[in-house]
Amino acid sequence: MNLFREILVQQGPIKLKEENFPKDGHGQKFSVMYYKGHFPNGETYERKWLIYSKHSSSIFCFPCKIFSIGKKSTKLTENGYSDWNHITSDLKDHEKSVNHKEYFIKWMDFAARMKKNETVNECNL
Ligand SMILES: [Zn+2]
Numbered sequence: 001m002n003l004f005r006e007i008l009v010q011q012g013p014i015k016l017k018e019e020n021f022p023k024d025g026h027g028q029k030f031s032v033m034y035y036k037g038h039f040p041n042g043e044t045y046e047r048k049w050l051i052y053s054k055h056s057s058s059i060f061c062f063p064c065k066i067f068s069i070g071k072k073s074t075k076l077t078e079n080g081y082s083d084w085n086h087i088t089s090d091l092k093d094h095e096k097s098v099n100h101k102e103y104f105i106k107w108m109d110f111a112a113r114m115k116k117n118e119t120v121n122e123c124n125l
Pocket of ligand 1: 049061062063064065076094099100103
């Protein structure tokens, strides 16, 4: 198993909850409201995969970034996404993409397997 991946999955995506994300040149900025998505019936769900990088003032997809290594990259995996004007529709498109679904499932599987092994790892410490 890839150690780097293991550490990242163990930590999980870190959510920045601050109120004041930096504005870009157009006065647009990220908002914590994007951490939540909306189903057509109005119910909300948490976008577990979405992470904001303070370093690059952009967002990434956690599972796509760590499981798509060596594969075709997108803004959400490579340099970060920061097109705040189109973020709502782009996030929806990303969630619908086949690759994202595949990596998201991989992430959940990977995390579940690691949880099972947790007791074993603790004994080795
Ligand atoms: Zn993704």
